[in-house]
Structure formats: C-alpha cells, structure tokens
Amino acid sequence: MSVVKINVLTVPAEQREALEQRFGARAGLVEAADGFEWFELLRPVEGTDQYLVYTRWRDEDAFRAWMEGPMKAAHQGGGSGERARPAATGSEVWSFEVAQQAAPKTD
Numbered sequence: 300m301s302v303v304k305i306n307v308l309t310v311p312a313e314q315r316e317a318l319e320q321r322f323g324a325r326a327g328l329v330e331a332a333d334g335f336e337w338f339e340l341l342r343p344v345e346g347t348d349q350y351l352v353y354t355r356w357r358d359e360d361a362f363r364a365w366m367e368g369p370m371k372a373a374h375q376g377g378g379s380g381e382r383a384r385p386a387a388t389g390s391e392v393w394s395f396e397v398a399q400q401a402a403p404k405t406d
C-alpha cells in the first residue's frame with residue numbers, strides 16, 4: 300500500500316498569503332517524480348492553524364528518491380539558489396501508511 304508524507308507548516312497569519320502564493324508558483328516537478336501519487340496544500344479552517352502539505356507515494360523508496368533529488372530543486376524558491384526567506388516559521392514531517400481506502404463508485 301501507499302505511504303503518506305505530510306509536511307506540517309507553521310505559518311504566521313501575516314505570512315499565509317505569501318505561502319499560498321509560493322505554492323501557486325511552485326516548481327511543478329513533483330508530478331513527474333516516479334511513484335508520486337497525490338499532492339494537496341491544505342489550508343487550516345478549524346482545529347489547527349498549521350498548513351499541511353499532503354503527499355502520497357507508491358512506497359518509501361519513491362518518497363526517499365524524491366527527497367534526495369527533485370525535492371531540493373522544488374524548494375529553491377526561485378532566484379539565485381539561495382532560498383528566499385521562508386514563509387513558514389517551522390515544519391515537521393508526519394509519516395503514515397495507507398491502511399484502508401475508498402473512492403466513489405463510478406457506475
């Protein structure tokens with residue numbers, strides 16, 4: 300089964316717009332990564348004020364390969380290689396295995 304890796308971002312209220320704009324202009328490289336299955340930027344509404352960067356992968360190896368290569372390019376933030384000042388003040392990664400899943404019926 301797939302694995303889910305969630306990057307949990309602490310974002311000060313005044314930085315939210317900047318964060319969303321940065322994701323709006325994101326590199327778009329992850330879509331091409333082997334074993335990539337899904338991405339969502341989740342904006343907090345209730346229960347937390349942390350943004351979640353939800354990613355889903357075929358397996359641990361696929362995630363690791365992305366982290367060791369394309370992930371770095373996708374996090375350059377544009378410009379001359381030095382990362383622009385991050386909008387988030389903190390981050391941590393949560394890891395899950397997909398234990399069960401369902402999708403809507405198609406018929």
Ligand code: HEM
Nearest residue numbers: 304305306321322325326327328329373374375376387390
């Ligand atoms: C130091 C911790 C991290 C911070 C502060 C951070 C923040 C960001 C920001 C602001 C962007 C938008 C593009 C940019 O401005 O560079 C981005 C892109 C992205 N981040 Fe992170 N990130 C971190 C680590 C991670 C990790 C560990 C994951 C994996 C779960 C992840 C998943 C993604 C994905 C999938 C994208 C889109 C890349 C693409 O379109 O190719 N990030 N991140």
